[in-house]
Amino acid sequence: MKDTGTELVAELGGVEVMRYVYRPDMPQYESPKPYFHPLRTLSGDLVTGYRPHDHRWHKGLQMTASWLSGQNFWGGGSYVHAERAYVDLPNNGAIRHEEWLSPGVERLTWWTQEGEHWIDETRTIAVVEGEGWWRLDFATTLRNVRGEDLMFGSPTTNGRPMAGYSGLFWRGPRSFTGGEVLASDGGGGPEMMGRTASWLAFVGQHDEVDRSSTLVFTGEATWFVRTEPFAAVNPSIAFSEEVRLAPGDTLDLAHSLVVADGAWDRERITALMA
Numbered sequence: 001m002k003d004t005g006t007e008l009v010a011e012l013g014g015v016e017v018m019r020y021v022y023r024p025d026m027p028q029y030e031s032p033k034p035y036f037h038p039l040r041t042l043s044g045d046l047v048t049g050y051r052p053h054d055h056r057w058h059k060g061l062q063m064t065a066s067w068l069s070g071q072n073f074w075g076g077g078s079y080v081h082a083e084r085a086y087v088d089l090p091n092n093g094a095i096r097h098e099e100w101l102s103p104g105v106e107r108l109t110w111w112t113q114e115g116e117h118w119i120d121e122t123r124t125i126a127v128v129e130g131e132g133w134w135r136l137d138f139a140t141t142l143r144n145v146r147g148e149d150l151m152f153g154s155p156t157t158n159g160r161p162m163a164g165y166s167g168l169f170w171r172g173p174r175s176f177t178g179g180e181v182l183a184s185d186g187g188g189g190p191e192m193m194g195r196t197a198s199w200l201a202f203v204g205q206h207d208e209v210d211r212s213s214t215l216v217f218t219g220e221a222t223w224f225v226r227t228e229p230f231a232a233v234n235p236s237i238a239f240s241e242e243v244r245l246a247p248g249d250t251l252d253l254a255h256s257l258v259v260a261d262g263a264w265d266r267e268r269i270t271a272l273m274a
Contacts, residue, residue, distance in 0.1 A: 001104065001127065008104075010127045015044045017134055017259070018127060022097040022106065024059075028113065029088075031075035033095035034106075035062040041213050041261045042134060045206050049171040054230065058171040061257070063123070063140060064095070065237065066166045067153040071112050074165075081159035090114075095121070110142075118146040133260035133272075138168060142251040152243040152251075154236065162193055164239030165224040165232075168255055170215070172231030176204030179227050182266050184273070194239060196222050199273055202233055203263045212263035218273070219255040 001018075002009045010018040022034040037060025039048045048060035057075025066074040073093040077086035090113055098107045104126055110119035119142050126137040144150045155163035172179070182188045183197040192200060200223050201216040221235030235255055237243055245251050258272065 001125075003100070008125070012127070012129050012134055013042060015040060015042055017042065018136060020125060026059075028092050028094070029075065030057040030059075031064065031073050031092045031094060033062055033064055033073065034097055034108070035059040036136070037061070039136070039257075039259060041259055042129075042132065043211065043261050045209060045211055045213055045261075046173055047176075047204070047213050047215060047259055049173045049230070052171065052174070052230065055171070058169075058232075061136075061168065061170045063138070063168050064166075065152055066155060067158060067238075068093070068110075068118070069146075069149070069151050071118070073110060079155035079158050079160050079163070093118075116146070118150060119143065120145050130258075132262065133258050136257045136259070137254075138256070139254040140252070142245070142253075144245045144247050144249055147247055149247065150245040152238040152245065154238050154240075156240050157238055157242050163224075164194060164222065164236045165234045166239075167234055167237040167253065169224075169234040170217070170232065170257070172202065172204055172215075172233075173206075174230070175207040176202070176231035177228060179204035179231055180263075181225055181227060182269060183223070184270075186266075188266075190225065190227050192223050192225050194222060194224075196220070199269070200225060200233060200235075201264065201269050202227075202231060204231060205263075211261070214258075214260040214262065214264040214269070216258040216260070216264075216269055216272070217255060218258070219253075221255075 006023040008020040108121040180203040182201040222239040224234040
């Protein structure tokens, strides 16, 4: 991977397949944080959406938290149960790149909008090439340095049904709207929202070119997934129950994303996962 000083760039077979922006330029309301965009297939087809008009804080693939002890590291408004609505609050935190400890190993810090340092993070990023596909490996360790408990939650833990997004979140391109969802153990479809699986795949079609792509997200999780009104996948940290992180304790997360050319069926995905 090439480091530009603000981004990591990965090329495979002469195609730029990944750009990781670790020094982003964005408004506080969008909760500034590193993100992956664009992500492309080995054929060069785009598989991420960036700053869409409906959710300006959706940026490709990014690690975040929609509700953390009352703070919002996701961006936009926070769901307030008493209002039955999202409300703009002065609680949009930021995740800052501090340094590269070694190639692909990053040190980051999480700060509230008021300037309180709550989390130290160590993040590992790796790219692996396969035949007709490539894989992004993402692992992170989050350490509570706040001095008191941290509670990871989501709009669902705050009272909004089926909105349990929190953690590593992917927003797909517009053309992926209405795509196909497949999951482990015979699961699939939009009904995977809020269900647990060891992997979940999203198959989408591209505009302009007569091609499809398949993204396979791995790691045992309860999944937030949408095909309408936009394509989105998130192995949630705290879909329907809060997760407590005591002072000094760590939360370890690891996921992989396979980006494949073509519309893969369940048999082919299962063979790859094996």
